[in-house]
Amino acid sequence: MKAILPALALALASTAPSLAQTYAVTNGRVVTNSAQGIIADGTVLIRDGSIVAVGADVTIPDGTEVIDADGGWITPGLFAPFTQIGLIEVALEGSTTDAGANDSPYSVALDVTDGFNPAGTHIASTRMRGVTRAAIYPSTGHNIFAGQGGLVNTSGESDSVFENGSFVYADLSQSGASTAGGSRPAAWAYLEAAFNDARGYPGRFSADHEGDALNRFDAQAFLPVVRGRVPLVLNIDRAADLRRAIRFQAENTPVQIMIEGGAEAWLVADELAAAGIPILLDPLRNLPASFDEIAATLDGAQRLHAAGVTVAYTTLTSDGYYNARLITQHAGNAVANGVAWDQAFRSITLTPAQIYGVGDRYGALANGYAGDVVVWDGDPLEVMSSPTAVLIDGEMTEMDSRQTRLLNRYINITDETPFAYRR
Structure with a gap:
């Protein structure tokens, strides 16, 4: 019996739904594409893959992971x-x-x-x-x-x-x-x-x-x-x-x-x-x-x-x-x-x-929309601006690609060969 109870507990734990991650994207210029327009300093709250609140005075629940836009732009994907x-x-x-x-x-x-x-x-x-x-x-x-x-x-x-x-x-x-x-x-x-x-x-x-x-x-x-x-x-x-x-x-x-x-x-x-x-x-x-x-x-x-x-x-x-x-x-x-x-x-x-x-x-930051949110370091339509974070369906994605991996692999390589042999 003692052996069965831990096994049962483990089985129940494995079938229990995991707690969904909640994100709050804060401290940025929020482009909503909704009747709210552009919020100069706002927050987007995402739970269970969807947006649940957007505004200047959003209450952030305990345990929420905060993504600080650091004064940048927050937009739909x-x-x-x-x-x-x-x-x-x-x-x-x-x-x-x-x-x-x-x-x-x-x-x-x-x-x-x-x-x-x-x-x-x-x-x-x-x-x-x-x-x-x-x-x-x-x-x-x-x-x-x-x-x-x-x-x-x-x-x-x-x-x-x-x-x-x-x-x-x-x-x-x-x-x-x-x-x-x-x-x-x-x-x-x-x-x-x-x-x-x-x-x-x-x-x-x-x-x-x-x-x-x-x-x-x-x-x-x-x-x-x-x-x-x-x-x-x-x-x-x-x-x-x-x-x-x-x-x-x-x-x-x-x-x-x-x-x-x-x-x-x-x-x-x-x-x-x-x-x-x-x-x-x-x-x-x-x-x-x-x-x-x-x-x-x-x-x-x-x-x-x-x-x-x-x-x-x-x-x-x-x-x-x-x-x-x-x-x-x-x-x-x-x-x-x-x-x-x-x-x-x-x-x-x-x-x-x-x-x-x-x-x-999709395409807006409003209650009920998918948690597709992008944080930018500047105006998204300016050629020098770049995303600093990308969420899809309320999940953080990797800011990593084949190009970045190649860059990181070769950027610090020092050519030790004699000068005449360098290309």
């Missing part, structure tokens, strides 16, 4: 709305790339989250720059459809994917026209045919018959888009193509269209605002790389905001699989070209969360 982090390790080495599948017989049915690697080396460096959430995108293959994207956090944990099948991505730009057969009419005809295939699923696919554009597996995956439950993200830059997309949405209610790219979107800003179509825009695009981007301009973001278009900022002009961490620099350049600071900051935090339908949980 950044949300990168267009990335391929965790999908590509080295872009020119195919064995490390899971963003696209040129030789697959499937397109819409490809779910890019199946290839997401939370241990990818670029994730830690992205997190260390304050990015706690991201939308991951597939690359197009043999037709205009790239597949389905998802939403991830940058914790590096095995459960980093918190939503899959979040949207379907398709290319209706100049490159999509080429893939579809050589012209924009071919690309739009392919999209129309895909919609008809999905509407006809499963009856159209009886026996051995396939659709006009999609096989049965892709048609089944496309059905939520046709029914308006999942957004269709279109890669489009040219103003004329954007007008065609607006018309397409109106003709195919209840489909939800989102635009990625939008270099010339400011030319049709009023129409986009009226249609309620959001834009994933890189505010640094001003030099046309193709005839689709002739009207690209640095004040495009400001003009879209002024018209009432919902805009989230991307790092399209940088490599999205490792430079999503530059998102604050891109937002800062938007401010330099006429966008209000708070609007630019929302475009890399709350606005992308709202676009993807998770704005009630």
Whole structure:
């Protein structure tokens, strides 16, 4: 009996829930992205992974771990709305790339989250720059459809994917026209045919018959888009193509269209605002790389905001699989070209969360929101500012990456070889 009691006690202890860590982030300028605005000297209290109090006079319970911002800034975690982090390790080495599948017989049915690697080396460096959430995108293959994207956090944990099948991505730009057969009419005809295939699923696919554009597996995956439950993200830059997309949405209610790219979107800003179509825009695009981007301009973001278009900022002009961490620099350049600071900051935090339908949980510092909190040593949109602490879901994360480990390994090495042998 004496031997059984200690064993029982040990078993009960192992099954008892552990006490959740409570954090208080104090002594900083708190950017809430809520009705509270910016609190000059505030505190954010986090318990059980969620924010439970935000304000200037928050009571801190006993046993709380305090993170002193030391007069810096306290903000929500950044949300990168267009990335391929965790999908590509080295872009020119195919064995490390899971963003696209040129030789697959499937397109819409490809779910890019199946290839997401939370241990990818670029994730830690992205997190260390304050990015706690991201939308991951597939690359197009043999037709205009790239597949389905998802939403991830940058914790590096095995459960980093918190939503899959979040949207379907398709290319209706100049490159999509080429893939579809050589012209924009071919690309739009392919999209129309895909919609008809999905509407006809499963009856159209009886026996051995396939659709006009999609096989049965892709048609089944496309059905939520046709029914308006999942957004269709279109890669489009040219103003004329954007007008065609607006018309397409109106003709195919209840489909939800989102635009990625939008270099010339400011030319049709009023129409986009009226249609309620959001834009994933890189505010640094001003030099046309193709005839689709002739009207690209640095004040495009400001003009879209002024018209009432919902805009989230991307790092399209940088490599999205490792430079999503530059998102604050891109937002800062938007401010330099006429966008209000708070609007630019929302475009890399709350606005992308709202676009993807998770704005009630991410992108703000308010009661009930996830404990994604970043402490900065200065204005986050200033290029020389850096995070000093990053919390994801109320847990402190490591401020460490492959780059920092290499730095620490080699920074103090002294070359003892004769001068003639040194490189």
